[in-house]
Amino acid sequence: MKKRPTIEMVAERAGVSRQTVSNAANAPHRLRPETLKRVLGTIDELGYRPSHAARSLRTRATGVIGCRLLPSNYGGTGGVLDRLLHALCDAARASGYNVLAFSVGTDDEEIGVFDDLLRRNAVDGFVLANTHHGDVRPDWLVDQGARFVAFGRPWGVERPRHSWVDVDGASGTSEAVNHLAGLGHTRIAFLGLGEGNGVGDDRFHGWQRAMQDLGLPVEDLVARADDGIASGKALADQLLDAPQAPTAFVCVSDAMALGAMRCIQDRGMETGRDVSVVGFDDSPVASVITPRLSSVRQPVEGVAHKLVEILLSELSGTHRRPSRVLLAPWLVRRDSTGERPSTGYAATQKGAASRRGRRQSKSPST
Amino acid sequence: MKKRPTIEMVAERAGVSRQTVSNAANAPHRLRPETLKRVLGTIDELGYRPSHAARSLRTRATGVIGCRLLPSNYGGTGGVLDRLLHALCDAARASGYNVLAFSVGTDDEEIGVFDDLLRRNAVDGFVLANTHHGDVRPDWLVDQGARFVAFGRPWGVERPRHSWVDVDGASGTSEAVNHLAGLGHTRIAFLGLGEGNGVGDDRFHGWQRAMQDLGLPVEDLVARADDGIASGKALADQLLDAPQAPTAFVCVSDAMALGAMRCIQDRGMETGRDVSVVGFDDSPVASVITPRLSSVRQPVEGVAHKLVEILLSELSGTHRRPSRVLLAPWLVRRDSTGERPSTGYAATQKGAASRRGRRQSKSPST
Numbered sequence: 001m002k003k004r005p006t007i008e009m010v011a012e013r014a015g016v017s018r019q020t021v022s023n024a025a026n027a028p029h030r031l032r033p034e035t036l037k038r039v040l041g042t043i044d045e046l047g048y049r050p051s052h053a054a055r056s057l058r059t060r061a062t063g064v065i066g067c068r069l070l071p072s073n074y075g076g077t078g079g080v081l082d083r084l085l086h087a088l089c090d091a092a093r094a095s096g097y098n099v100l101a102f103s104v105g106t107d108d109e110e111i112g113v114f115d116d117l118l119r120r121n122a123v124d125g126f127v128l129a130n131t132h133h134g135d136v137r138p139d140w141l142v143d144q145g146a147r148f149v150a151f152g153r154p155w156g157v158e159r160p161r162h163s164w165v166d167v168d169g170a171s172g173t174s175e176a177v178n179h180l181a182g183l184g185h186t187r188i189a190f191l192g193l194g195e196g197n198g199v200g201d202d203r204f205h206g207w208q209r210a211m212q213d214l215g216l217p218v219e220d221l222v223a224r225a226d227d228g229i230a231s232g233k234a235l236a237d238q239l240l241d242a243p244q245a246p247t248a249f250v251c252v253s254d255a256m257a258l259g260a261m262r263c264i265q266d267r268g269m270e271t272g273r274d275v276s277v278v279g280f281d282d283s284p285v286a287s288v289i290t291p292r293l294s295s296v297r298q299p300v301e302g303v304a305h306k307l308v309e310i311l312l313s314e315l316s317g318t319h320r321r322p323s324r325v326l327l328a329p330w331l332v333r334r335d336s337t338g339e340r341p342s343t344g345y346a347a348t349q350k351g352a353a354s355r356r357g358r359r360q361s362k363s364p365s366t
Numbered sequence: 367m368k369k370r371p372t373i374e375m376v377a378e379r380a381g382v383s384r385q386t387v388s389n390a391a392n393a394p395h396r397l398r399p400e401t402l403k404r405v406l407g408t409i410d411e412l413g414y415r416p417s418h419a420a421r422s423l424r425t426r427a428t429g430v431i432g433c434r435l436l437p438s439n440y441g442g443t444g445g446v447l448d449r450l451l452h453a454l455c456d457a458a459r460a461s462g463y464n465v466l467a468f469s470v471g472t473d474d475e476e477i478g479v480f481d482d483l484l485r486r487n488a489v490d491g492f493v494l495a496n497t498h499h500g501d502v503r504p505d506w507l508v509d510q511g512a513r514f515v516a517f518g519r520p521w522g523v524e525r526p527r528h529s530w531v532d533v534d535g536a537s538g539t540s541e542a543v544n545h546l547a548g549l550g551h552t553r554i555a556f557l558g559l560g561e562g563n564g565v566g567d568d569r570f571h572g573w574q575r576a577m578q579d580l581g582l583p584v585e586d587l588v589a590r591a592d593d594g595i596a597s598g599k600a601l602a603d604q605l606l607d608a609p610q611a612p613t614a615f616v617c618v619s620d621a622m623a624l625g626a627m628r629c630i631q632d633r634g635m636e637t638g639r640d641v642s643v644v645g646f647d648d649s650p651v652a653s654v655i656t657p658r659l660s661s662v663r664q665p666v667e668g669v670a671h672k673l674v675e676i677l678l679s680e681l682s683g684t685h686r687r688p689s690r691v692l693l694a695p696w697l698v699r700r701d702s703t704g705e706r707p708s709t710g711y712a713a714t715q716k717g718a719a720s721r722r723g724r725r726q727s728k729s730p731s732t
Contacts, residue, residue, distance in 0.1 A: 032399065064466065064488065069455050079650075082448050089435050089469035098468045098483070100430065103455035117464070122430065229654065258654055265656065284445070285651050288595065288624055290631065 005046040014042040021048075065092055065311060066123040068110050069101040070130055079254075079283040080298055081129055084151065087304030088127060095312055097124075111140050118146055125311050127151060131164070132198060138162050149311045149323075151303060155198030163314065163323040165306045169199060169280070170206030172296035172329040173250055176278040177210035179294075179331055180248045184340035185276060189221040189246035191235045191256045200224075203252050203280060221246055232259020233266075240267065240275075247275055247340050254279035254286055254295055261293070261336065276337040291335035298329045371412040380408040387414075431458055431677060432489040434476050435467040436496055445620075445649040446664055447495055450517065453670035454493060461678055463490075477506050484512060491677050493517060497530070498564060504528050515677045515689075517669060521564030529680065529689040531672045535565060535646070536572030538662035538695040539616055542644040543576035545660075545697055546614045550706035551642060555587040555612035557601045557622045566590075569618050569646060587612055598625020599632075606633065606641075613641055613706050620645035620652055620661055627659070627702065642703040657701035664695045 010021045016039060023030045024039040031039070042048075067088060070081045089099050100123055104110045114137075117123045124147065128137055131152030141148050142161045154160035173190070180188050190207040193200030204222070211218045220242060223235035232255060239246055240263065251257040257279030261271045271277050272291045279286055282297035310323045377384045382405060389396045390405040397405070408414075433454060436447045455465050466489055470476045480503075483489045490513065494503055497518030507514050508527045520526035539556070546554050556573040559566030570588070577584045586608060589601035598621060605612055606629065617623040623645030627637045637643050638657045645652055648663035676689045 030399075033396070062488065063486070066464075069452060071452070085451075085467070086435060086437070086469060089467055093469055098432075098466050098479075098488075100464050100466045101451065101455055102464045103452060103459055113464075120429070122428065122464075262656075284649075285654050288651050289655050290628075 005048040007048070010039070010042050010046055010048045013046065014039045062122060062124050063097050064100045064123045065097055065125055065127060065308070066100045066102065066114070066117050067127040068113075068129060069103045071103075080281050080300065083300045084129070084304060087301045088307065090301075091304040091308040095308060097308070097312075099127075107135070107137055111137060114141065114144075114146065118144060124315050125149075127307050127311065131155060133196060147311065147314050149307050149314070151307060153198060153202075153326075160322060163310050165303050165310065165323075165325040165327070167298045167303065168326045168328050169202040169296075170209065172280060172298075172331065173203045173206035174210035175329075175331045176250045176280075176294075176296060177207055177214070177216075179333065180250070180276055180278065180337060181210075181214050181216065183248075183276065183337065185248040186216055186340070187221065187244060187246040188216065188248045188250060189223070189239050191232055191249055191251045191260060192222060192224045193227060193252050194224050200252050207250050220244070227253050227255055229255050229259040229262065232256035233263045234259070236260035236263035240264075248337070249275070249277045251277065251279050254281050254283040254293065257293055257295065257336070258285065258289070261289075261291075272336045272338040274341055276340075278331070278337060282332050286332070287334070294334045294337040295332055296329050297332050299327050302327050371414040373414070376405070376408050376412055376414045379412065380405045428488060428490050429463050430466050430489045431463055431491055431493060431674070432466045432468065432480070432483050433493040434479075434495060435469045437469075446647050446666065449664075449666045450495070450670060453667045454673065456667075457670040457674040461674060463674070463678075465493075473501070473503055477503060480507065480510075480512065484510060490681050491515075493673050493677065497521060499562060513677060513680050515673050515680070517673060519564060519568075519692075526688060529676050531669050531676065531689075531691040531693070533664045533669065534692045534694050535568040535662075536575065538646060538664075538697065539569045539572035540576035541695075541697045542616045542660075542662060543573055543580070543582075545699065546616070546642055546644065546703060547576075547580050547582065549614075549642065549703065551614040552582055552706070553587065553610060553612040554582065554614045554616060555589070555605050557598055557605075557615055557617045557626060558588060558590045559593060559618050560590050566618050573616050586610070593619050593621055595621050595625040595628065598622035599629045600625070602626035602629035606630075614703070615641070615643045617643065617645050620647050620649040620659065623659055623661065623702070624651065624655070627655075638702045638704040640707055642706075644697070644703060648698050652698070653700070660700045660703040661698055662695050663698050665693050668693050 007018055007021050011018045014021070016035065020031065020035065021039055024036055024043065067085065069085065085099070085101065092099050100117070102113050104113055114126065126141065126146065126148035128148050128150040129152065131150050131154060133156045138150060138154060138160065148162060150162060150164040151166065153164055153166045177188055188211065190204060192204045195201060208218055221239070223239055225231035225235055232251060235256070236249060236259060249257070249260045251260060257277050260277050264271045264275045269275055277293065279293045279295035282295040286293040286295045306325050306327070373384055373387050376387045380387070382401065386397065386401065387405055390402055390409065433451065435451065451465070451467065458465050466483070468479050470479055480492065492507065492512065492514035494514050494516040495518065497516050497520060499522045504516060504520060504526065514528060516528060516530040517532065519530055519532045543554055554577065556570060558570045561567060574584055587605070589605055591597035591601055598617060602615060602625060615623070615626045617626060623643050626643050630637045630641045635641055643659065645659050645661035648661040652659040652661045672691050672693070
């Protein structure tokens with residue numbers, strides 16, 4: 001691999017000082033035309049590209065933060081990233097910055113866009129979303145001297161060289177378990193993603209930890225599949241067919257939770273009365289379906305604020321060590337979680353009465 | 367008001383040609399340092415700012431399209447604008463462009479951001495969303511010589527000076543009426559927005575036109591309020607209390623439709639069997655609630671493609687006359703619309719049987 005040309009190499013080849021090369025790029029009117037022409041020719045010849053980090057630091061010229069727009073996957077995690085984009089635009093704007101959004105299909109294409117934007121000096125830095133195991137993007141950006149902050153932990157990397165902000169998914173699923181245990185549930189299942197997904201594993205561990213802390217069984221109470229309503233339905237079906245079926249589901253996503261709710265309905269039971277369900281992400285659907293879905297909500301505004309704060313402090317050069325920020329989500333309690341029915345799936349009078357009471361309090365007009 | 371300084375005024379004051387002033391901004395290395403210094407000083411002194419349009423045309427430098435990110439209003443129209451942003455990023459990317467998204471609270475603030483982005487030459491043009499009566503933004507942009515395309519018609523403006531792309535809402539609500547009439551409904555109500563809202567009025571007119579074309583009554587079948595689930599519920603309640611109650615609702619939004627569905631449920635009836643409901647926008651909620659909501663879907667990808675196509679052709683200077691593009695939406699038929707019950711709200715055996723049949727066909731596993 002060819003060594004990346006430095007400003008010193010250009011200066012030596014053109015027979016000028018380091019400062020003159022810098023001026024050619026940043027203050028061309030300070031140079032005599034013939035000098036400018038020679039330096040620009042040498043820059044071109046060697047393929048020299050000024051360090052983006054150094055240039056950003058010096059000029060902070062663009063006022064723009066680049067961020068990939070991930071495909072919307074409502075009910076899944078995509079809704080959260082749309083909410084994050086809104087929050088990011090708000091937080092950036094409050095600091096005089098805007099967000100440049102781009103849509104690509106793969107991480108490699110994303111790196112291609114990073115490269116293009118850096119070459120054209122079109123952004124000051126990036127927010128990197130959707131981090132995952134084997135993610136090649138952070139190292140690429142660090143090697144380029146680019147400034148960025150990740151939304152998501154550096155899964156599988158022991159000594160990350162960059163700053164990140166993430167939501168503590170495990171604490172969210174722990175809270176869900178504690179809520180359900182407080183309603184009398186003991187067989188609380190987890191509907192999760194395949195192992196090796198950082199976000200999915202984190203949420204699984206929170207469920208597992210809380211169950212063990214409460215002395216509740218975890219055997220035969222975990223089912224895993226790719227995210228989606230159909231998956232959630234199939235997994236819930238499978239667990240409800242078991243001899244010792246769960247009375248509650250903690251789900252890795254709202255999509256899984258919606259699937260579990262369909263399964264419960266198709267079995268002639270009622271979610272929140274016969275079987276309880278907790279989703280994750282509090283997607284827009286959660287508050288409008290019937291019964292309304294209890295779900296763990298990510299503090300998206302807080303995440304966006306932290307991302308911008310850290311990125312701007314890195315851009316200003318006052319911030320040298322990578323930051324690590326983990327924010328806690330919280331459970332939004334709605335109608336999909338209720339007391340454990342006293343005898344199997346039979347609707348107890350008590351359960352039915354409490355459900356009627358809740359519904360009436362929401363609809364005083366009926 | 368002071369006259370905006372022109373390139374001629376700068377050239378005269380600095381004692382140079384028009385071309386020299388242009389070079390000072392775009393090719394400073396072509397000028398002798400003392401000339402450059404004098405011209406830049408005069409530019410500064412007069413507050414001259416090159417025409418953005420002319421500069422974009424010449425340089426097409428940024429590869430960036432600016433677009434305000436409107437607050438998400440899931441269930442309402444906000445979801446459509448999020449979908450549009452994704453589609454816009456895709457369409458822009460396919461042409462080597464990116465989208466700069468910014469979030470502001472008011473049109474005046476939006477103009478402030480336009481001004482800032484134009485001054486800093488940070489974008490080549492804009493997509494203007496959420497056009498409305500008395501919209502001051504298009505004229506401001508035209509007067510600045512900025513390139514832009516609106517998503518939304520220039521409501522209330524007879525001779526717009528800019529290009530726009532919009533969705534033919536009236537044809538969507540007409541299709542909804544025809545669908546319901548085909549199912550035997552004759553008293554088909556419209557739940558709309560207050561008069562004077564361009565989008566709302568357009569959707570109302572489509573309902574009205576189709577009803578009149580079919581010879582159906584329109585008296586006492588319209589209710590209006592601000593968008594929202596609570597509004598939809600209240601309006602549906604009001605119409606269902608009337609002596610000659612409707613058996614179907616065409617709604618200006620999915621939020622209104624969700625409200626109508628709640629009202630129907632709270633009255634102990636079933637949507638799709640006792641009363642039919644059609645929403646507008648096919649928001650993510652529509653396909654996951656029970657029963658699934660029939661809704662008019664906007665061709666967001668087509669809109670984004672047209673917006674980018676028109677903007678780029680205006681940027682390239684090949685496109686001189688404002689374009690006007692109206693795209694047709696289509697009705698997505700789901701379970702919230704069914705045959706008119708033969709006697710009032712009583713569930714007919716036929717209706718119940720056909721509903722059971724539909725449900726079974728969707729859930730082969732149960």
